[in-house]
Amino acid sequence: MLGQMMDKPLLISNLITYAAKFHGDRDIISVETDASITKTNWANINERAKKLASALGKLGLKAGDRCATIAWNNHRHLEVYFGTAGGEYVCHTINPRLSAEQLGYVINHANDQILFIDKTFLPIAVGLKDHMPNVKQVILMGAKDEEALAALPNIMFYEDLIASGDADYQWPDFDENTASSLCYTSGTTGHPKGVLYSHRSTLLHSYCVVMPDSLSLSALDNIIPVVPMFHVNAWGLPYAAAMTGAQLTLPGPGLDGASLLKMINEYQVTIAAGVPTLWQGLLAALRETGAKIPSLDRTIIGGTACPISLIKAFKDDYDVDILHAWGMTETSPVGLVNKPLIKHLNQSKDEQEAMAVKQGRPPFGIDIRICGDDGSKLAHDGAVQGELQVNGYWVVKDYFNIEADTTLAGDGWFATGDVATIDGDGFVNITDRAKDVIKSGGEWISSIDLENLAIGHDEILDAAVIGAKHIKWDERPVLLVVLAEGSSLSEAEILADYVGQVPKFWIPDRVLFVEALPHGGTGKLLKNKLRDDYGDCLL
């Protein structure tokens, strides 16, 4: 027997309609590509998004057609988010740091019909113009620009497109499982793979992002998404902001510490989100200028483990909580957030710090487990390591347009490729990537734990630990380090630091000093290359 409640689909257009109707005059601040600042609001974003959707229809787009973006965090990108999805098109955000080959691959694999670009990325569009046969139209995200016209004679201008849209366009109704956006995840090997989000998954994820035990967003918040809008939809913040009527402060290309500091204080930002590197930059700017950031209440850190020193500096010196969260493109991305339980409130400072570096626990809507190599379900005791698998309302079912899918466990769980422990309360500690974990004499050694300890050293700029082949133990850890300028730290000194901090058999067999470590387009350490180069160094 069915209930008798209203049938109303979970659509992204409902988010922007709500924001425009009940929070219409709430500011949206946007730093443009030319560093000028636009002040607009949710009502205007909705009006322009509707005109955009209408104009895309006039360009001949059909429901489901993909529209690519290569753009910074700014108000036009926000309009494209809502205008494409609301109009039943798909917003395909592309990371400009991908290689030319990867850019061509994802545009063609997605079968993008439209390419929106910020002027910064005009050279990318010029370089790609003969390699994207299905793209009908490149659209520069701004007003008419002679330089762009000279470089790409067929280019259209965003403001002309908006002007051609109908002011009385109405958002269409359709199935909530319709695709809304598309993000490719670039592994360290193989082609990028696309995750095709739906309106339903996006709205349920937004409810999750808003929860007090997640990012805790309200109409009083002013959010600076420092995480790019081309990176897992800026962690879903544009949607969650519309859901609550929060202000968005979009930093454009200005992601250095000084620019962030200025934006936070000028616009009274309450919450920031991004990867640890950015907060290191902000911290440096704060220390250099002696400035304070009284409006900032919390920052959300994800993407990679956050050093405890950074958490402590923001808390002790600036009264800003750094909140650890974990997710993947495949999880929309919020999968875990490090929010305490009642039992943690009376912990010692040491215990609390040990908790703070964990990835967190799942909010409602996400389920988690760890499994062994043989697929067996392992204990949630905080000690046993296994591959982290997840399941939930905003988790990928299978990749876009790929036949064989190897990431789903047989029973419908997504295998993350992360190795982790889970404690009795569901707190996850990620110890490694499955392919990076070092299997030494049948025991698992966490390369991440060894790296974090090394990076904690003042004189070490970057570090990587790989499993090198070993005749007796199969694999043994080898540490590669980039020393700070002028440092004369020795192998023996570095290894001595591990004593007492990790089990004795975890201590690396060798330290190699290198000039730099190889990172991919999205900043990921390319351990495959390190294993190719150094994997035989113990033989």
Next chain:
Amino acid sequence: MLGQMMDKPLLISNLITYAAKFHGDRDIISVETDASITKTNWANINERAKKLASALGKLGLKAGDRCATIAWNNHRHLEVYFGTAGGEYVCHTINPRLSAEQLGYVINHANDQILFIDKTFLPIAVGLKDHMPNVKQVILMGAKDEEALAALPNIMFYEDLIASGDADYQWPDFDENTASSLCYTSGTTGHPKGVLYSHRSTLLHSYCVVMPDSLSLSALDNIIPVVPMFHVNAWGLPYAAAMTGAQLTLPGPGLDGASLLKMINEYQVTIAAGVPTLWQGLLAALRETGAKIPSLDRTIIGGTACPISLIKAFKDDYDVDILHAWGMTETSPVGLVNKPLIKHLNQSKDEQEAMAVKQGRPPFGIDIRICGDDGSKLAHDGAVQGELQVNGYWVVKDYFNIEADTTLAGDGWFATGDVATIDGDGFVNITDRAKDVIKSGGEWISSIDLENLAIGHDEILDAAVIGAKHIKWDERPVLLVVLAEGSSLSEAEILADYVGQVPKFWIPDRVLFVEALPHGGTGKLLKNKLRDDYGDCLL
């Protein structure tokens, strides 16, 4: 084109599974019918709910069958919530204050197969036993009880039922639009009407309840639902608590001020929810004992307008925020919550108090409008009054098992029967019930505003304003008051108080002094009866 995210239905069993898995040891405190206290937790609630679902199947129940409850807020009632819905049955909570005739009507109209009762309500079950032919089994919510056996020889005992359930029962998967619970709403006329909630509407409503701009629930909260579990599912708090892993402190029958004070301090309750009368009782107990309630952060008030004096007393003397919310059985119930916007933070204290008595603004998921008698959509300017209509994910589509439905506007909005203004930010001020608004010479006069001003007087215990027939103006307001013992307040004194507080033409034409005012089973003032008795007094 559909997205490629996991297909996972929004089921109530997912809430209790989550609470048990990630917050299993979080306390559930329950005051039993005999005043003893049970301390259990989410893991146990889940285990027993599963056994209950299994046992109901063994009793021959089929998917969709309704199970009635007449019970206080306690752990067994909580188990019945999850056990029935999780097992694909429907939990039909009944208000014991209904008349015998209404009780019989709703049990038969719902076609209830099972009746769960707390021992307090044994006399109700005895009285009904020959008037509910479809009820297969009455179940006393406790262990074997000789007195109950003597009164109803076929009665079963809840603990025996639980003992008969399978410990390894697994929650079934089914369509999220399946009915999960049923609440009847008793108007002041006609038969009660049933609202049949679905799993989907319940989970989306729970996400809404949890939001910072709604009740803002986290795992750190300890919730005392003083609102009965037979009243719109205790405003959805049992579900929202499971969604966050919050503690529930269930007060059983002890709803007097002294009992609430004891529970709040003994169990460190952080949030309470109920109607204003209960908070008047708590306030009296606080003042009498000189006690403080340091753990209590906020209380949610709904059901009826809250006097500003109560809001001020809790804020100024006890640092407890009273949060105004509005809803109906038909809206699950949360439709509006009074949470400020940025623009309200710098208001004067007077302006903030004027805001605080409003019903609030809609959280995402609810849309609102006001309409005239002719169905025209009226301006949201904070001045124009019209009938409040709502639309949303957890709003009723039509009533259970009733052919003709007159509550839905033609375009799918639910007409609340409340008269309200809406300001430009969506803040609603309910000025009357549509049938109670006084239409004097073409202008609308709010009976509620006139009543609230009268009730604010120290010597007035209760007040009602009706529109009495008038030869010249069609209707004119007449005030009925119940004076405090010993008061000699005169008609002229009472009317003088209105001067300057309301438009002059709102001031009642007459004051009638009465011994008591007639209230229905759920506390609603029976204005129909007052109009029958006094509607001609100006002719």
